[in-house]
Amino acid sequence: MIELKNVSKTFYSKKSAVQALSGVSLNVGKGEVFGVIGYSGAGKSTLIRCVNLLEKPTEGQVIIDGTDLTGLPASKLREKRQKIGMIFQHFNLLKTATVYENIAIPLKLTGLSKTEVDERVKKYLAVVGLDDKSDAYPGQLSGGQKQRVSIARALSHEPEILLSDEATSALDPETTESILDLLLRINREFGITILLITHEMHVIQKVCDRVAVMEGGEVVEQGSVIDVYAQSAHPTTKKFIDSQFPIEAPESMLKTIAGKGPIVKLSFVGHSTGQPVLSEIVKRFDVHTNILSGNIVQMKDESYGRMIVHISGETDAPKAIEALKDAGVQVEEVNLDDV
Amino acid sequence: MTFNPAEFIDRWGSNIWQATIETFQMVGIALSISIVIGLPLGVILVLTRPGKALDNKYLYQFLNVFINVIRSIPFIILLFFILPFTQLIVGTSMGVRGVIVPLVVYTAPYIARLMENSLLEVDKGIIEAYEAMGMKTRHIIWHVMIREARPSIILGLTIATIGLIGATAMAGLVGAGGLGDLAYRFGHLRYEEDVMIVTVILLIILVQGIQSLGNRTAAWLKKD
Ligand SMILES: Nc1ncnc2c1ncn2[C@@H]1O[C@H](COP(=O)(O)OP(=O)(O)OP(=O)(O)O)[C@@H](O)[C@H]1O
Ligand SMILES: [Mg+2]
Numbered sequence: 001m002i003e004l005k006n007v008s009k010t011f012y013s014k015k016s017a018v019q020a021l022s023g024v025s026l027n028v029g030k031g032e033v034f035g036v037i038g039y040s041g042a043g044k045s046t047l048i049r050c051v052n053l054l055e056k057p058t059e060g061q062v063i064i065d066g067t068d069l070t071g072l073p074a075s076k077l078r079e080k081r082q083k084i085g086m087i088f089q090h091f092n093l094l095k096t097a098t099v100y101e102n103i104a105i106p107l108k109l110t111g112l113s114k115t116e117v118d119e120r121v122k123k124y125l126a127v128v129g130l131d132d133k134s135d136a137y138p139g140q141l142s143g144g145q146k147q148r149v150s151i152a153r154a155l156s157h158e159p160e161i162l163l164s165d166e167a168t169s170a171l172d173p174e175t176t177e178s179i180l181d182l183l184l185r186i187n188r189e190f191g192i193t194i195l196l197i198t199h200e201m202h203v204i205q206k207v208c209d210r211v212a213v214m215e216g217g218e219v220v221e222q223g224s225v226i227d228v229y230a231q232s233a234h235p236t237t238k239k240f241i242d243s244q245f246p247i248e249a250p251e252s253m254l255k256t257i258a259g260k261g262p263i264v265k266l267s268f269v270g271h272s273t274g275q276p277v278l279s280e281i282v283k284r285f286d287v288h289t290n291i292l293s294g295n296i297v298q299m300k301d302e303s304y305g306r307m308i309v310h311i312s313g314e315t316d317a318p319k320a321i322e323a324l325k326d327a328g329v330q331v332e333e334v335n336l337d338d339v
Numbered sequence: 340m341t342f343n344p345a346e347f348i349d350r351w352g353s354n355i356w357q358a359t360i361e362t363f364q365m366v367g368i369a370l371s372i373s374i375v376i377g378l379p380l381g382v383i384l385v386l387t388r389p390g391k392a393l394d395n396k397y398l399y400q401f402l403n404v405f406i407n408v409i410r411s412i413p414f415i416i417l418l419f420f421i422l423p424f425t426q427l428i429v430g431t432s433m434g435v436r437g438v439i440v441p442l443v444v445y446t447a448p449y450i451a452r453l454m455e456n457s458l459l460e461v462d463k464g465i466i467e468a469y470e471a472m473g474m475k476t477r478h479i480i481w482h483v484m485i486r487e488a489r490p491s492i493i494l495g496l497t498i499a500t501i502g503l504i505g506a507t508a509m510a511g512l513v514g515a516g517g518l519g520d521l522a523y524r525f526g527h528l529r530y531e532e533d534v535m536i537v538t539v540i541l542l543i544i545l546v547q548g549i550q551s552l553g554n555r556t557a558a559w560l561k562k563d
Binding site for chain 2: 052054077078079080081082084085086088090092093094095096097105106109110137139150153157163
């Protein structure tokens with residue numbers, strides 16, 4: 001559906017050149033939710049803006065549904081863009097127009113009749129749950145409501161693709177959840193392919209099927225979300241994932257256990273909890289386990305859990321670890337200073 | 340000398356009425372034409388900027404300098420300087436008709452600048468959102484840029500209108516009349532203080548009225 005081939009983008013100014021993207025290739029399948037994550041300045045916005053050619057790539061191809069957009073004349077590009085919706089961090093609504101007009105004006109400009117416009121506006125306002133706000137001005141709405149209006153505006157053109165540039169970054173956690181739920185629903189109900197960018201792992205975990213991690217204008221790792229969680233290789237990816245598994249054990253406790261048996265990081269894919277395997281090894285071996293921290297994140301269709309466990313019982317600890325590995329748990333020994 | 344309203348109106352009423360009409364005519368016509376010229380110029384100034392939709396360094400620089408040059412010339416100089424041009428365009432350089440041309444030449448570049456400022460204030464993100472939706476540039480100009488800039492455009496036009504009223508005071512020099520001219524000819528040259536005070540009061544009321552009308556309209560259009 002969306003295919004980026006070796007896309008590079010360099011911004012030239014009088015004095016310098018900034019290479020925002022270098023040789024990025026991505027492939028987003030039809031009906032998929034694809035996330036791009038990276039720290040500030042990684043080139044995420046530039047990347048997503050290249051997809052609808054708001055930013056013209058210096059090199060490479062942007063192929064949407066088989067058509068290379070980089071070679072299209074302006075009028076053909078406009079036609080294509082009408083089928084690619086986009087939502088933004090700052091909503092980008094007309095401040096001087098009502099919610100209704102914000103959706104209706106672009107529709108009218110694409111040549112729809114008045115009754116068609118009216119039908120679409122009402123339909124998509126209902127989809128985003130704002131049917132009662134059609135006469136309000138954006139200034140009278142909350143951030144979450146504004147984002148819903150902008151989602152309705154994007155949907156009203158009945159696009160096949162929705163691009164989301166940090167759509168939840170300006171929202172509080174609760175509103176973020178509701179907007180993410182809405183995006184998931186849109187993906188499932190209308191089969192719209194979604195490409196989103198974010199700097200929050202939580203967003204990736206909750207709604208994405210696949211993810212690409214960006215740094216310094218390059219994709220450093222990509223794959224299905226669960227694989228990336230289970231086998232991340234790049235330090236940046238690890239940092240993003242670690243941010244969801246904070247170590248909560250108090251400093252004093254860490255000091256008392258230092259040197260008394262291994263501390264291991266256990267990762268589980270699919271299991272709802274690691275508890276049963278842990279009690280199993282305590283029964284089978286002469287060890288005690290002490291959970292320093294643990295968290296489970298729920299992904300679209302799987303869960304991924306991680307625990308930091310202190311295993312005491314010097315002689316049996318290695319055997320216990322082997323047993324854990326046999327049970328399909330990923331075990332990684334960690335240094336206290338690293339956690 | 341005591342002020343007798345009845346006698347004053349009897350003696351000067353028709354002159355003042357006539358002058359008021361002339362002022363309204365000059366301001367109304369010159370403003371309309373200046374908007375028709377100034378607004379598109381302002382749009383062109385914004386769109387030909389580096390990195391904008393119609394990026395054109397030469398046109399932008401030319402307009403920029405051209406507008407600055409005209410705006411540097413005091414109205415009184417402009418009035419006489421372009422006499423031949425006025426003659427050529429409207430066939431006369433006298434009367435209300437003759438003064439419209441210099442008034443427009445004076446006001447249109449000013450309006451272009453004010454429009455440029457207003458349009459530049461429009462959130463880039465909104466324009467981008469419309470580009471992303473595949474909207475045509477001319478639709479974006481009208482339905483996004485000008486629409487969103489309306490409150491600020493109205494305030495700019497208010498300033499321009501008040502400047503225009505000031506400029507019409509000098510229109511008397513080419514026999515166009517108006518309130519400013521009345522105050523000058525009778526009040527100043529012939530020591531008819533009453534006439535001068537009354538016309539000045541009328542001008543103050545006019546300027547005040549236009550300013551508050553502008554402020555209110557802008558506030559009403561703003562919606563946030
Ligand atoms: N129009 C531009 N002109 C010059 N440099 C730019 C432009 N847009 C982006 N850049 C540069 O390109 C790099 C990538 O920017 P980009 O906005 O894509 O990052 P990002 O990952 O979206 O960051 P953030 O999370 O802060 O939004 C940065 O170094 C930025 O300064
Ligand atoms: Mg960004």
